[in-house]
Amino acid sequence: xxxxxxxxxxxxxxxxxxxxxxxxxxxxxxxxxxxxxxxxxxxxxxxxxxxxxxxxxxxxxxxxxxxxxxxxxxxxxxxxxxxxxxxxxxxxxxxxxxxxxxxxxxxxxxxxxxxxxxxxxxxxxxxxxxxxxxxxxxxxxx
Amino acid sequence: xxxxxxxxxxxxxxxxxxxxxxxxxxxxxxxxxxxxxxxxxxxxxxxxxxxxxxxxxxxxxxxxxxxxxxxxxxxxxxxxxxxxxxxxxxxxxxxxxxxxxxxxxxxxxxxxxxxxxxxxxxxxxxxxxxxxxxxxxxxxxxxxxxxxxxxxxxxxxxxxxxxxxxxxxxxxxxxxxxxxxxxxxxxxxxxxxxxxxxxxxxxxxxxxxxxxxxxxxxxxxxxxxxxxxxxxxxxxxxxxxxxxxxxxxxxxxxxxxxxxxxxxxxxxxxxxxxxxxxxxxxxxxxxxxxxxxxxxxxxxxxxxxxxxxxxxxxxxxxxxxxxxxxxxxxxxxxxxxxxxxxxxxxxxxxxxxxxxxxxxxxxxxxxxxxxxxxxxxxxxxxxxxxxxxxxxxxxxxxxxxxxxxxxxxxxxxxxxxxxxxxxxxxxxxxxxx
Numbered sequence: 001x002x003x004x005x006x007x008x009x010x011x012x013x014x015x016x017x018x019x020x021x022x023x024x025x026x027x028x029x030x031x032x033x034x035x036x037x038x039x040x041x042x043x044x045x046x047x048x049x050x051x052x053x054x055x056x057x058x059x060x061x062x063x064x065x066x067x068x069x070x071x072x073x074x075x076x077x078x079x080x081x082x083x084x085x086x087x088x089x090x091x092x093x094x095x096x097x098x099x100x101x102x103x104x105x106x107x108x109x110x111x112x113x114x115x116x117x118x119x120x121x122x123x124x125x126x127x128x129x130x131x132x133x134x135x136x137x138x139x140x141x142x
Numbered sequence: 143x144x145x146x147x148x149x150x151x152x153x154x155x156x157x158x159x160x161x162x163x164x165x166x167x168x169x170x171x172x173x174x175x176x177x178x179x180x181x182x183x184x185x186x187x188x189x190x191x192x193x194x195x196x197x198x199x200x201x202x203x204x205x206x207x208x209x210x211x212x213x214x215x216x217x218x219x220x221x222x223x224x225x226x227x228x229x230x231x232x233x234x235x236x237x238x239x240x241x242x243x244x245x246x247x248x249x250x251x252x253x254x255x256x257x258x259x260x261x262x263x264x265x266x267x268x269x270x271x272x273x274x275x276x277x278x279x280x281x282x283x284x285x286x287x288x289x290x291x292x293x294x295x296x297x298x299x300x301x302x303x304x305x306x307x308x309x310x311x312x313x314x315x316x317x318x319x320x321x322x323x324x325x326x327x328x329x330x331x332x333x334x335x336x337x338x339x340x341x342x343x344x345x346x347x348x349x350x351x352x353x354x355x356x357x358x359x360x361x362x363x364x365x366x367x368x369x370x371x372x373x374x375x376x377x378x379x380x381x382x383x384x385x386x387x388x389x390x391x392x393x394x395x396x397x398x399x400x401x402x403x404x405x406x407x408x409x410x411x412x413x414x415x416x417x418x419x420x421x422x423x424x425x426x427x428x429x430x431x432x433x434x435x436x437x438x439x440x441x442x443x444x445x446x447x448x449x450x451x452x453x454x455x456x457x458x459x460x461x462x463x464x465x466x467x468x469x470x471x472x473x474x475x476x477x478x479x480x481x482x483x484x485x486x487x488x489x490x491x492x493x494x495x496x497x498x499x500x501x502x503x504x505x506x507x508x509x510x511x512x513x514x515x516x517x518x519x520x521x522x523x524x525x526x527x528x529x530x531x532x533x534x535x536x537x538x539x540x541x542x543x544x545x546x547x548x549x550x551x552x553x554x555x556x557x558x559x560x561x562x563x564x565x566x567x568x569x570x571x572x573x574x575x
Contacts, residue, residue, distance in 0.1 A: 005524075007522075007524035009517050009522050009552075009554065011517075011552075011553050011554040011557065012551075016554070037526055039526050039529065039530055040530075041550075041551045041552060042517070042529075042551075042552050042553075044524060044526065046524070063554075063555050063556055064554075064555075065517045065518065065519055065522045065554070065555060066519075066522070067519075067522060067523065067524050069524040098525070116524070
């Protein structure tokens with residue numbers, strides 16, 4: 001099961017990211033991972049939260065524009081070469097990556113990478129990663 | 143010493159001008175009634191016959207024409223002459239839905255070029271001058287009008303058209319132009335470029351004739367200083383011929399309307415009532431010498447004042463102030479007519495919500511047009527590329543519709559300012575008056 005990432009539209013002006021952060025704080029939503037993509041005149045804040053359902057309700061009620069995007073998160077060894085090993089597997093299977101970002105988890109010496117694959121490749125990528133010892137994490141494990 | 147292109151006309155006594163206007167108006171109304179069914183219907187609806195019009199004092203009885211009428215009659219409905227007698231077409235810069243196409247016989251071109259010639263001579267032009275025309279050429283009337291006028295004066299004419307500023311500056315230096323014709327914003331830009339390159343001593347300009355967009359007295363002073371010239375305003379609209387309907391003399395306190403060709407009125411835009419001299423209102427023109435495309439009581443939507451106060455230049459024709467605004471929502475950006483409805487049409491056709499805001503500004507004397515659109519859930523995607531692609535599509539469609547480049551900015555929902563529940567669609571930050 002892929003993870004559900006929230007992709008939130010961010011206007012390019014001072015204070016707009018703070019509005020999202022404040023909303024999460026006011027509703028006691030915990031962010032597990034975050035990445036910001038920026039285009040010329042707007043941005044997309046990509047976040048993994050502890051409660052997707054609650055977050056989407058909160059965003060919706062506050063008038064934010066967002067999408068729920070399926071992504072795949074895998075744990076890596078938090079040491080040199082950890083990412084390269086995983087990428088080699090995907091490369092060999094000719095799976096394209098739209099974007100990725102990394103974060104460290106609660107467990108010591110564990111790093112996580114969030115992969116965004118094209119929709120058609122999500123299942124295959126998850127399977128291949130699992131077969132090679134990189135079992136995608138579930139929401140509960142986060 | 144003030145010089146004139148047609149002194150006997152430009153300085154004619156008031157009574158003579160009035161006599162010309164009476165006679166030409168009678169003739170025009172009679173001819174239009176016979177040849178233009180569209181206007182005949184308007185007159186019939188008001189119960190007016192050509193014989194009811196004895197002179198300018200009866201002008202108020204005639205029905206108005208608006209841009210909507212010209213659209214309705216597009217393309218040939220306002221023609222008063224067979225097409226085979228016409229030799230030229232020009233068109234307004236606006237595109238779909240708002241295009242106005244004007245026709246000219248050889249006589250009409252002569253009249254138009256005479257009007258422009260008067261403007262050039264009033265700015266000091268002679269047959270010894272070099273006139274550098276960098277208005278756009280083509281359907282736009284700016285280039286062809288001043289080009290023709292310059293020929294009539296006998297000046298050496300450089301049909302540069304707009305763009306490629308490096309080359310413009312190079313030619314100004316090499317060919318020693320003395321009179322520059324373009325939009326005021328382009329003149330300011332040329333001025334900046336000349337000074338940046340340290341070429342101020344290399345240019346020989348003495349005067350400029352600048353029009354097709356609104357500009358302030360402050361901007362006039364900036365241009366005069368940066369190019370070392372005297373900057374003259376010129377006014378016109380394609381519907382009437384193009385530039386040259388009125389022009390500034392050495393006094394620089396308003397533009398003399400060529401009253402032997404055009405009768406000007408100021409009306410209350412709400413009621414249509416004619417206002418006394420000196421009052422601010424909408425400018426209305428009746429062309430009285432045009433062959434192919436005569437217009438009676440055409441509403442320009444430009445707000446200004448008229449004055450018959452004696453002018454030190456010796457010209458006796460009525461003067462109009464710079465336009466102080468519009469009685470509709472049309473914007474003039476980079477010399478191009480822009481209607482918010484055109485932008486709305488593009489947005490809707492590209493699947494955007496009609497929730498937008500147009501911000502016009504002038505940065506370094508050049509107009510900028512920003513279109514802000516509120517993002518919607520349907521438009522948004524996690525994929526940066528697909529959103530940018532849609533944005534580019536919108537920029538291209540706006541360019542195709544307006545003829546100028548607008549920058550598009552996607553903003554958060556409900557972020558467009560609303561006043562009393564109604565969105566503020568247009569913000570014009572330029573200080574033009």
